[in-house]
Amino acid sequence: MRCGGNRRRNSLFINSGGEEVDDGKNHYHNDTSLSSFNLSPSEDWAYSYAGDYLWAKVNASTLVRNLTCEITNSKANIDNNFRLAPVSLTYYGLCLRKGKYIVTLHFAKALYSKSEDYSTSGKRVFDIYIQGMIVKKDVNIKEIPGKEHEERRLQFKVKINDGSLEIKFFWAGKGSLYNPPGLNGPLISAVSITRVGCILFLLLLLAFMWRMGWIGDRELRETTVKIGERTFTLKQIIDATKKFSPKMELGSGRSGIVYRAQILQDLVNM
Known part of the structure; x- marks a missing residue:
């Protein structure tokens, strides 16, 4: 598949099985179509699914699900919905x-509640x-x-070299088949695709704003940057690099200087 427009992007966020939503950090696209193939209105992403459930008659509407989480949260989130597929x-x-x-592949948190029979009575396995x-x-x-x-x-x-990315979930016949019906097949709650360079650029921009005195103490403690699977405040990064001291430099590349940072006894390169 090829890009339907001229605009290129650095990230993509899909709310699998859910409505369009903004979680305060990222804007997630609506993904509630019931067809076996769907190209987004913006023509910058699509999905397809294939297969049939072996021992149950399943309507297409059941492939898009929303679970009510036991923890009430007034903010819009991507944790309670998901998209299913019989085989792929x-x-x-x-x-x-x-x-x-x-x-980043997200999986609905409501599936792991001990009171949720849908998740506890069977085993879902896929590649x-x-x-x-x-x-x-x-x-x-x-x-x-x-x-x-x-x-x-x-x-x-x-x-990514050619502008496109393919992510496939495939059920190879493992896991539960009978109880409950239709438990086999892949499941996903959201898909996040973020360019690494964007994270580095954001960090460099925040560091520049701090050096210029445009960011105060409150912003230092409240502004966060996600690096890999961990999230740090800007103050933590500044302190850990000793205010971006030359002594903490490891080298430089196309994106800028790489610093060594020690946060809670862990060494992190940023």
């Missing part, structure tokens, strides 16, 4: 700029492919590390 589910990211990206290569085999989403009522994630690094 593929997302296509289009119009992406050339570069390195982080792909994950990115750009045609298997990156995770025999994924059981209940075994992904995380606490009850918390969203669970898997992250992968990928390089």
Whole structure:
């Protein structure tokens, strides 16, 4: 598939099985179509699914689900909905700029509630492919590390050269088949695709604003930057790099200077 427009982007966020939503940090596209193939109105992403459930008659409307979480949250979120597929589910990211990206796969937190029979009475296992290569085999989403009522994630690094990205979830026949009906097949709550360079640019911009005195103490403690799977405040980064001291420099590249930072006894390069 090719990009339907001339505009190239550095990120893509899809709310699988849910409405268009803004979580305060990112804007997620609506993904509630019931057809086996759908190209977004913006023509910069699409999905397709294939297969049939072996032992149950399942209407297409059941492939898009929303669960009511036991923890009330007034803010819009991507944690309570998901998209199912009988055998395979593929997302296509289009119009992406050339570069390195982080792909984050989100799984609905309501699935892990002990009172949710849908999740506790069976086992869902599937494989994950990115750009045609298997990156995770025999994924059981209940075994992904995380606490009850918390969203669970898997992250992968990928390089995009031709502007497109393919993420495929495939059920290879493992897991539960009978109880409850239709438990087999992949499941996903949201897909986030973020260019690595954007994170570095944001960090450099914030550092520049701090040096110019445009950011006060309150902003230092409240402004956060996500690096990999961890989130740090700007104050933590400044302190950990000793105010971006030359002594903490490891080298420089196309994106700028790389610093060594020590945060809570962990060494982080940024």
